[in-house]
Amino acid sequence: MRLRGFFQDAFFISIATVLTLRSYGLADEVPEAVIKAEQNRIQTIDQAMRTAVAVFGPGSRGGGSGVVISPDGYALSNFHVTHPSGDYMKCSMADGKLYDAVIVGVDPTGDVALIKLLGREDFPYTPLGDSDKVLVGDWCFVVGNPFLLATDFQPTVTYGIVSGVHRYQYPSGTLLEYADCLQTDASINPGNSGGPLFDAQGSLIGINGRGSFEKRGRVNVGVGYAISANQIKHFLGYLHSGRIVDHATLGATVATAPDGRVIVSNVVESADAYRRGLRYGDELIEFGGRPVDTVNQFKNVLGIYPKGWRIPLSFRRGNQRFDVLVRLAGLHAQDELLEKVSGHSLEPPRPKPPEPPEKKKRPQDKPKPQPPLPHKPAIKADLPPEIAKIIVKKRGYANYYFNELNRQRVWEAFRTTGNFSKQNGPWSLIGKMDAEGEVRVTLENDRVLADFPRGPETMKLDDPLEKQLAPRGSGGLLISMYLWRQLLISGPATYGDVFYLGQAPVFTHQELCDVFQTTHDAFEAKYFFHPNDGTLVAMEMYPDTNMDPCELYFHDYRNVKGTLLPHRLEVRIGDTAFGTLEIQSFELNSAAAENDPA
């Protein structure tokens, strides 16, 4: 029906066009359809321009571009643009106003920075679009601050087409790898870095950051690269955590076999990929839901995921196909990344073309626009107090303020499902494990007592680790439940070390979940909260860094005396399911109740 309607429209407009062109001659009058299309284009560009940001470097040197992606002022830019400014920068928008902005989180490897513009809750913004829908040949446009021209705060627009998709660009210097990026012939010059790439409909498809510059100097030569919007979507939750975010490694390297297959050339034995069964010589088939036919395709997939995500991997050995979920380890050791970020090893993404020999530098030569270079960060003491209070320095963080903010946000959302702070007495659960028989579990402050169909189990805090991982084959169900109760009662502030990791996938859910990474009594655990209703959907307890975690998935939340409690507990370890506990009764007690046997 729609297609028919379209052809009808097209037909009538075409008749009108024919008549118009016949009666007025080809050049006399522009058909209405053209005028309308042109007006739409003007409107689209105008709307997009309002959301672009010019980032000014410290001491009015350097700078770049950015784009606001939410009404409360969160904006994206390049790491190499914001890095020289440190924690605080000035940003202008097309409304002619200059806004204060603070750093939120950085992804140095992916060359992405999240900043927050201050002073409004109704910023014009463009949310991230879907860059996987972009085709080579689609029209696109770039908005930004090339050559730092925006001294009147008005951004520059350049128009072009998408020249390539899923491009892989090797790291420049020691960081700044552009994987799975978009290539465009719209002009991208120094100063455009960090700015938005829009498709013809004004959807935000990428963040510009790099160009192929060689012997012609640092000006556009028709080859610009943008970090894909879909990669940034994967990292956005992590960036909101205020951390210095790392990229991932599979713990395995791949190579092209003579027959063109992509095969594993090395696997680290401590890697999750090894525990999932990946071995030397295996052929990769799919990774992250995408086919792997070349090494670049593998790198393109690996480059768009943050450290710690769990991603589907398919590989083949002989005639057998294996489909697993694999946890990605960090690309860098924590100290290594911090050192690269703070040290001098960071290079801005530019090759160094030799000066043409016949053109010696003369003092009277007009200074050329320079790319942003790292220099001394702004001094915090100069800041107005209302800005200084939202900059919190902590090792490993770009701005710890935003970690606390999100930790609080997630916990407050969870607290709407129940307040457990007073339920610090024993918790008892009665249920059935895989319909085999009755299970009783009592969670207390220093121990867990349980009755399984196979016999009784206990877990005490001072037991050796092996005993704490009871029952056998669960990977630590009892200690996990113990930790779960502890978090619910004490909350993130007193549970132990709790930080907001960002958002990550949980295979039981479509949405990315908010994640707490925690340490309590040397036990590391991750807690996954539903982004919409705040419920705890899963936890992973890591007894040791080189061991598979015990995974608990919380289903079937029901209201028990005003508190939402899960009534189905799925327990998994590695590639296998340990069992599912159907909970029939769930009883929480306050400490007072424990002291009072009556």
Next chain:
Amino acid sequence: MQLFSKPLCALTFSLSLLITSENHLLQLHAQQSYAETINSVQPKIVKLYGAGGARGLESYQSGFLISSEGHVLTVWSYVLDTEQLTVVLDDGRRFTAELIGADPRLAIALLKIPAAEVPHFQLANAIPLTSGNRVLAFCNLFGVATGNESASVLHGNVAVRTQLTARRGAFESTYKGSVYVLDAMTNNPGAAGGALTDRQGNLAGLLGKELRNSLDNTWLNYAIPIEELVGSIDDLMAGRVPTARRTDDSRLKPNEPMSLDELGVALVPNLLTTTPPFVDQVRNGFAAHAAGLRTDDLILFVNDRLVASCKDLRNELEYIDRIDELVLMIERDKKDLLEIKIRLP
């Protein structure tokens, strides 16, 4: 999206009604995005890997298929100075290419890969362009694409069709003919040999080698119209421009052939399998010196036979009787093609 694309599509539809009643759907899409056109062209574009690799000398360039049997048109350059010339198709298939022939005056070379029924451009269907025509340029600039990754596509307009006036220091080139000057940044490292099409994907030109004006440090973006090349390509495909490299046993060797020593010519040291035959030294008082051959000249043809290497040149001389006239075509200063006739005393 609807608002933006519908009137445009409708307009194209109406224009297409005016012009022709065919291919409505194709045109509807072409206006909105070049994706469909580009998808139809990409399988005809190849990535070429050969000699080079030193600083400023990229070891890759571009080319495109012009026959179903695997003939590839590209530019004549140092990249081809190797026995291991690799052609990678859009679908990732790799072939070792054979140099069929070259026309140094047009700076083109014809290669052949052992493939059958490959997608290709029909040279006979190539179209002429004029100022203001919109164009797409397909090439592997900067070697961005590898394996089965598609070449880069840039868009632009023909600024003007004009004669390439090469002069000392400015746009030095052996090609002196007509070119399309483009407003797009088409002529980057690795782009030479790529295809220029109109926005329907019809072949119109061959992207030329990088040309820099050293006086003002500007670079020319241009393509050579296919019609300027068709005659020469036909000759090359028909084997009417023989090369020394392709063995030809039917010829008889004379008892007393020409020799470089007797001509008074020393070539550059033969370090590679296909060292280009550059003249290292011409001895005073010998025939070559008298005929005007100079140090640093590059010998391209010996009696109309292409010699791609020092080895080819020496082989070829064995077929020439010392009493006959020797005709050399040489390239001087990378821009002039000269014919030099030598007779031994």
